[in-house]
Structure formats: structure tokens, C-alpha cells
Amino acid sequence: MSFIGYKKFVEEGDLVVAYLSRENMTTLIMDSKATYNNKFGTFKHKEMIGKQYGTKMPSHNGKGFMYLLHPTPELWTQVLPHRTQILYLADISFITAYLDLKPGSIVLESGTGSGSISHSFARTIAPHGHLYTFEYHEERAKIARQEFKDHGLSDLITIECRDVCKNGFGITNKVHAVFLDLPAPWDAIPAAKEAFKRTRMGKICCFSPCIEQVQKTCTSLNENGFVEIKMFECLLRYHEVKTIPIYTVTDAVASIKTQQAKKRKRKEQEDGNEISEELIISSSNNSNRESANNSSVSSNSKVKQDAPPNLYVSKTPTETKGHTSYMTFATYLPVLYDEQ
Numbered sequence: 001m002s003f004i005g006y007k008k009f010v011e012e013g014d015l016v017v018a019y020l021s022r023e024n025m026t027t028l029i030m031d032s033k034a035t036y037n038n039k040f041g042t043f044k045h046k047e048m049i050g051k052q053y054g055t056k057m058p059s060h061n062g063k064g065f066m067y068l069l070h071p072t073p074e075l076w077t078q079v080l081p082h083r084t085q086i087l088y089l090a091d092i093s094f095i096t097a098y099l100d101l102k103p104g105s106i107v108l109e110s111g112t113g114s115g116s117i118s119h120s121f122a123r124t125i126a127p128h129g130h131l132y133t134f135e136y137h138e139e140r141a142k143i144a145r146q147e148f149k150d151h152g153l154s155d156l157i158t159i160e161c162r163d164v165c166k167n168g169f170g171i172t173n174k175v176h177a178v179f180l181d182l183p184a185p186w187d188a189i190p191a192a193k194e195a196f197k198r199t200r201m202g203k204i205c206c207f208s209p210c211i212e213q214v215q216k217t218c219t220s221l222n223e224n225g226f227v228e229i230k231m232f233e234c235l236l237r238y239h240e241v242k243t244i245p246i247y248t249v250t251d252a253v254a255s256i257k258t259q260q261a262k263k264r265k266r267k268e269q270e271d272g273n274e275i276s277e278e279l280i281i282s283s284s285n286n287s288n289r290e291s292a293n294n295s296s297v298s299s300n301s302k303v304k305q306d307a308p309p310n311l312y313v314s315k316t317p318t319e320t321k322g323h324t325s326y327m328t329f330a331t332y333l334p335v336l337y338d339e340q
């Protein structure tokens with residue numbers, strides 16, 4: 001299965017992303033003997049094999065469906081098994097752009113963690129670039145190595161189990177960009193500096209959740225001769241699209257009057273006095289639209305005729321959530337010819 005290319009049809013052994021809804025996706029390894037069950041029904045793998053990627057797949061009883069998607073780094077980030085905190089797309093895309101990554105780039109990364117950003121890096125630098133990634137947790141390194149292999153990325157990624165803060169990277173004069181997602185990136189910065197290709201400009205990014213880490217990182221970057229040190233925070237604001245009815249001022253006034261009349265009626269009922277239907281009608285007849293919405297006084301056809309037109313609006317949350325980490329970027333300057 002390749003994460004850097006596409007194929008048309010689902011085959012035995014493929015990793016398929018089963019898309020049930022925007023918030024509900026899962027991965028399936030195609031096995032003609034297996035069946036996938038979820039709340040929408042039963043899906044036999046053998047019926048998925050041979051289908052085109054992107055197919056809308058009905059469940060066995062025909063009551064539910066899901067889409068069969070080809071894996072991509074974007075989808076993988078949303079479905080991967082979390083072994084650590086991971087990077088998400090907003091930060092990944094920002095980092096990729098600011099590190100100036102492109103096909104052919106040679107990149108250094110630590111720690112590998114769950115391999116979320118590694119997948120995106122690999123696709124960006126393909127087909128001739130290379131990612132050297134380092135993870136000191138043995139089990140995590142082993143699983144990530146297997147995943148890179150299963151996802152057809154072994155030629156693009158070399159993973160090594162190593163404590164980069166204690167032992168460095170063992171790489172000199174080679175890479176164009178460095179990405180550090182470590183608790184103490186400042187301890188790895190001197191070794192990262194050695195890894196940069198000496199004859200060209202390079203970029204480094206350190207990803208840290210706390211501002212105290214950013215301060216230490218900036219000090220170390222400065223002491224090690226990096227320039228253009230900048231820190232960014234990438235916040236996401238979702239826009240929820242919905243429709244709302246458009247009311248005029250007359251509508252609004254009529255609506256208030258109707259509400260008041262209803263309230264009065266309730267109160268009178270509570271007091272044991274029945275209020276006549278006419279009162280409600282006379283309180284609300286200033287508004288054709290509002291009275292049309294009042295089923296106690298209107299026929300269905302009138303509701304349809306006078307219902308207010310709808311307007312598409314986008315609604316944003318009042319609070320902007322989404323701080324994952326601060327991104328500290330800096331530039332590595334090439335060593336002058338006579339310093340080499």
C-alpha cells in the first residue's frame with residue numbers, strides 16, 4: 001500500500017480508510033474472509049475488494065453505507081493508533097511550508113512518536129528526498145518502522161532508535177531541514193546544527209507546548225548561531241454552516257406579541273380561566289409570517305406559503321480552542337567558503 005501514490009481499485013491486503021462520517025473513520029486491512037460490523041450494518045471485505053476507491057459501499061442490509069477511501073497522510077493523521085501525542089494537519093502544513101520542504105529535501109526528525117508528521121514529510125520530499133527520524137523508545141521505534149514499511153515508505157524514511165539528546169544524530173553536513181518534537185529540544189540543537197548541509201541555508205523548527213520551553217529553545221538557537229528566530233502558534237477556528245430564517249422587524253414584533261399572548265394564555269389557564277382562541281389570533285395577526293408558523297391558527301398550506309426564506313450563515317465558536325504547541329523556527333546560515 002502506498003501513501004505517496006494512488007491506485008484505482010481495492011485489492012486484498014490493502015489498507016482502506018472506511019469513512020462513516022467526518023468524525024468517524026477507521027482503517028481496514030482487506031481480507032476476503034473478514035467482515036466489518038458497525039452501527040450502520042455489516043460489510044464483507046470480499047464485497048469491497050475490486051471496488052473503485054471512493055465507492056459508496058452499502059451495508060449488507062442496505063440500511064447504512066460508508067465510503068472506501070485510499071489512505072493519504074492527511075487521513076492517516078486522523079485514524080492512526082496514538083502511541084504519543086501527535087501533530088495535526090494545521091501544524092503539519094504550516095511546518096512543511098516554513099521548513100521549505102519540497103521534493104528532494106533531506107530532513108532530520110526527532111522524536112518519531114506515532115509517525116504522524118513523518119508520513120506527511122515523506123510524501124512532500126518524495127521521490128528523491130529522505131527523512132532521517134530518531135526515536136529513543138524502542139517499542140515505538142519498532143512499530144513506526146513496521147508502519148513505514150507497510151505504507152510503502154521504507155525507501156524514503158530511515159528510522160533509528162537513539163537518544164538524540166545524549167548521543168546526537170550521527171549525521172553531519174547532510175540535511176536541509178530539522179524538526180524537533182522533543183521535551184528538551186535545546187539539548188539536541190548543537191547536534192542538529194552539525195547535521196545541516198554546510199554549503200546552503202537550512203531551516204529548523206522546534207515544537208513545544210510550553211512557553212518556558214520556547215524560551216530555552218530560543219536561547220540555544222541563538223547561542224548556536226541560528227538567525228531569524230521566530231515563534232508561531234497556529235489556532236484553528238471552525239465555521240459551522242447552517243441556515244437561519246430571515247425575519248423582518250415586523251416579524252420580530254409580531255413574534256414577541258405571539259409569545260406574550262401565549263404566556264398570558266398559560267397564566268390564565270394556570271389561574272383556572274380559559275382564554276379564547278380569538279385573543280391569540282388578534283395578538284398575532286400583525287405578522288403574516290409568524291401567524292403562519294403558529295399551527296393553532298394556520299392551515300398547513302399557509303405555513304408553506306408564508307414561511308420566512310432561509311439564509312445560509314457561518315457560525316464560529318465564541319472561544320478559539322486548539323493550542324497544541326508553539327512552533328519556533330530559525331534559519332541555519334551556510335558556512336562561508338574560507339571557514340570550511
Ligand SMILES: C[S@@+](CC[C@H](N)C(=O)[O-])C[C@H]1O[C@@H](n2cnc3c(N)ncnc32)[C@H](O)[C@@H]1O
Nearest residue numbers: 084087111113114115116117136163164165181
Ligand atoms: C510527542 S512525541 C512525537 C510525535 C510525533 N511528532 C508525531 O507527529 O507523531 C515525542 C517523542 O519523542 C521521543 N523522545 C523524547 N526524548 C527523546 C530523545 N532524547 N531522543 C529520541 N526520542 C525522544 C518520545 O519517546 C516520543 O515518542
